[in-house]
Amino acid sequence: MNPLNKIIFLSAFLASGFLLILLSCALFNNWKPLWVIGIFLVAPLPNIIAQSVENHRDDFLTFSNDHGNAPSALKEFCQHATGFLIVSGIALPLTFYHSHLIELGATLMSIIGGLIVYSAIIVFIWFFSVEEEENDDFNF
Amino acid sequence: MEQRNSLFRFSGLNLPKSQKLRSIGVYLSGILFAVGFWSMVDAAIYSKTVNASIVHVTFVDWIPFICSTLGMIIVNSIEKSHLLNDNNNNSSFLGGGSNSTTWQARVILFFGFSLLAGGLAGSFMVFIIKFLLKHYTFPTLGMGVSNIICNGCIMLSCITLWLSQNIEDEYSYSLAL
Numbered sequence: 001m002n003p004l005n006k007i008i009f010l011s012a013f014l015a016s017g018f019l020l021i022l023l024s025c026a027l028f029n030n031w032k033p034l035w036v037i038g039i040f041l042v043a044p045l046p047n048i049i050a051q052s053v054e055n056h057r058d059d060f061l062t063f064s065n066d067h068g069n070a071p072s073a074l075k076e077f078c079q080h081a082t083g084f085l086i087v088s089g090i091a092l093p094l095t096f097y098h099s100h101l102i103e104l105g106a107t108l109m110s111i112i113g114g115l116i117v118y119s120a121i122i123v124f125i126w127f128f129s130v131e132e133e134e135n136d137d138f139n140f
Numbered sequence: 141m142e143q144r145n146s147l148f149r150f151s152g153l154n155l156p157k158s159q160k161l162r163s164i165g166v167y168l169s170g171i172l173f174a175v176g177f178w179s180m181v182d183a184a185i186y187s188k189t190v191n192a193s194i195v196h197v198t199f200v201d202w203i204p205f206i207c208s209t210l211g212m213i214i215v216n217s218i219e220k221s222h223l224l225n226d227n228n229n230n231s232s233f234l235g236g237g238s239n240s241t242t243w244q245a246r247v248i249l250f251f252g253f254s255l256l257a258g259g260l261a262g263s264f265m266v267f268i269i270k271f272l273l274k275h276y277t278f279p280t281l282g283m284g285v286s287n288i289i290c291n292g293c294i295m296l297s298c299i300t301l302w303l304s305q306n307i308e309d310e311y312s313y314s315l316a317l
Contacts, residue, residue, distance in 0.1 A: 073217075076166055080301070083170025084177075091178035098182055099189040 006127050014120040020113030024106040032096055033110035036089055040114040043085035044121045046078035089114045165304025169297040173212075176293030180205050183286040193280040195270070201287055204262035208294040211255030216301050218249050256295055263291040 018037065025031045053074060090111055097107040180202070187197040223245055267284035 076305075079163060079166040080170040080173070083167040084174040087171045087174035088178065091174065091182075095178060095182040095185055099185045101185075101189065 003128075010120055010124050010127075013123075014117060017113045017116030017120060020109050020116065024102075024109035024113065028103050028106050030102055030106065032102055033093055033106055035092060036110045036114040037117065039085060039089040039092065040118045041121075043082060043089060043118055044125065046081040046085070048125070050075045050078035086118065089118070162304045162307050165300055165307065169301040169304070172293050172297035172300060176208075176290040176297065177205075179286040179293070180290040183283040183290075187283055191280070191283075193276065195276065195280050195283070197283055200270070201266055201283070204259040204266060204287065204291050205294070206259075207255045207262060208259030208291050211252045211257075211259060212294055212298040212301075214248060214252030214255065215298055216305070218245055218252070220305065223249065256298060260291045260295055263287045 021033060021037050024033045054072065093102065093107040093110045093114075096102045097104060102110075183201070184197045187195070223242065267288055271281050271284035
């Protein structure tokens with residue numbers, strides 16, 4: 001599959017996620033679930049930042065390679081923050097539903113839409129980083 | 141050397157050592173922390189919107205959460221190699237210097253665990269004094285229950301993070317030798 005098809009399919013996937021969240025807001029004329037987009041857009045950021053910091057760390061004269069397989073505290077904190085943000089994106093509509101601020105349909109649509117947006121971003125990163133390094137299997 | 145390498149006495153009970161399991165543990169601890177946090181936020185929003193009773197979530201209900209979170213931050217930012225190295229270095233030439241670091245690490249870790257346990261105990265106390273002793277029925281009682289869930293989840297998250305970091309410690313140790 002060439003990269004152009006990948007990009008087209010992924011953008012359609014991403015757009016359907018955005019569509020679901022926007023529908024969940026617009027159908028009920030209640031724009032509170034729009035925060036889900038923000039949370040799920042922020043959710044991949046900690047791992048991206050940690051990855052780029054790890055890659056650009058200067059290993060030339062500092063002997064920082066000696067800790068081998070032990071990941072740094074920053075990477076660990078970013079993984080922790082990723083788990084926190086994903087559950088936040090799911091828990092925010094549930095909280096709104098529990099407090100009768102949004103309807104059940106809006107809850108389900110915004111959760112599914114948010115998960116679609118997040119998985120589209122993750123699959124995008126995974127598609128285009130798998131050619132550079134193939135050992136990094138568990139970085140979502 | 142062979143005995144200090146394993147965590148438990150039985151050799152079958154060793155924690156599994158792998159990088160992937162460690163990542164899963166860290167993600168799981170983040171997930172548990174978010175569950176705790178959102179159950180507390182849910183109680184607060186619930187008390188402002190559909191709550192029909194006169195009881196509301198105030199700052200008092202947030203104090204156990206703050207204690208637990210502070211305790212979790214303290215416990216997990218300790219460098220764990222400081223906790224174990226006094227047996228090696230007591231008789232070596234480093235002797236006194238590393239001993240004080242170990243002592244400080246233990247005192248700070250003790251404060252962290254006290255804050256965690258105090259948070260959990262505080263949530264039970266808020267639940268009993270504010271809700272249970274006044275004989276409220278369930279929709280109101282749910283705000284106290286979610287407080288307990290919040291602090292329990294934060295404690296579980298802390299335990300998960302601690303265990304997964306210990307997995308990595310043994311792993312890198314066995315690689316280094």
